[in-house]
Amino acid sequence: MIWIMVAALALAAFAVAVLAFRLPRVTWTSLAAALVFGLAGYTLQASPQLPGAPRANMAASYTDEWQMRDARVLLVGESLKSRSNAMVTSDAFAQRGQFTNAVGFADIAIRENPQDFEAWLALGNALVEQADGALTQPSLYAYRQASAIAPDNPAPSYFLGLSLIRQGRMLEAYQIWRGALERMGEGGPPAQAFMAERVARLESMLAQAGALPPAREAAADQGE
Missing domain, CATH: 1.10.287 (Helix Hairpins)
Structure with a gap:
C-alpha cells in the first residue's frame, strides 16, 4: 500500500x-x-x-534502513571474514550510530592485519556514514584497498554503488554494480543472487527513465 x-x-x-x-x-x-x-x-x-524515526537517529538508519552489516556478511563470505575482535566492537559502535568510534576500531583491526578484507569494508562504510552519506577520499581509499585484496569479490563495488545511489548518481552505481556482477561469473553462492537482483532492479528503473546507454537499454527491452 x-x-x-x-x-x-x-x-x-x-x-x-x-x-x-x-x-x-x-x-x-x-x-x-x-x-x-x-x-x-x-x-x-x-x-x-518500519516505524518512522528522526534523521538524527543514525543507529536506526544504519541497522534497519541500510542493513549494512547484513549485506557485508553475505557478500564477504566465510573465507574473507575478519577474525579480529576489534571488528565486533566496530560493528557495535556502528549499530549505535557512533561512527567515529567504529572507524577507530576498524582501523585497529587493519593495523592488526593489513590484509583484513572485511575490516577495510567496515572502515569504508563507517567513513561514509561519518560523512553523512558522502563519499570521501578516505572512504574511497578503504574500498580500493578491499578491492585490491579480493578483486573478484563484489562487496567493495556494492557499497561504493550504494553510496553513489544516495547521492543520486544512479547510472554510475549501475555501471559499477554490473561490472562487479560480471566479474563473479556464472552460478555461485547467494551473494551472486543478491547482486543480480539489485542490478536488475536498478537497470529496470534506469530503462524506464530513459537513462541507460542505448546498447544496455536495448538489452533491457529484450529482457536480458
Whole structure:
C-alpha cells in the first residue's frame, strides 16, 4: 500500500508542477526523470514497513534502513571474514550510530592485519556514514584497498554503488554494480543472487527513465 501512495504522490507532484506552475513542455521530461530517480532511490533504500524515526537517529538508519552489516556478511563470505575482535566492537559502535568510534576500531583491526578484507569494508562504510552519506577520499581509499585484496569479490563495488545511489548518481552505481556482477561469473553462492537482483532492479528503473546507454537499454527491452 505504501508504494502506491508514494507513486501517487510523485504523480501529484508532476501534475502540480505542470498545471499550477505552468512548466514549459520542454522541461516535462527532465521533471519526470527526476521523480523516477527519486522513486528509484526510495525503492532501493527504504523500509516502509518500519516505524518512522528522526534523521538524527543514525543507529536506526544504519541497522534497519541500510542493513549494512547484513549485506557485508553475505557478500564477504566465510573465507574473507575478519577474525579480529576489534571488528565486533566496530560493528557495535556502528549499530549505535557512533561512527567515529567504529572507524577507530576498524582501523585497529587493519593495523592488526593489513590484509583484513572485511575490516577495510567496515572502515569504508563507517567513513561514509561519518560523512553523512558522502563519499570521501578516505572512504574511497578503504574500498580500493578491499578491492585490491579480493578483486573478484563484489562487496567493495556494492557499497561504493550504494553510496553513489544516495547521492543520486544512479547510472554510475549501475555501471559499477554490473561490472562487479560480471566479474563473479556464472552460478555461485547467494551473494551472486543478491547482486543480480539489485542490478536488475536498478537497470529496470534506469530503462524506464530513459537513462541507460542505448546498447544496455536495448538489452533491457529484450529482457536480458
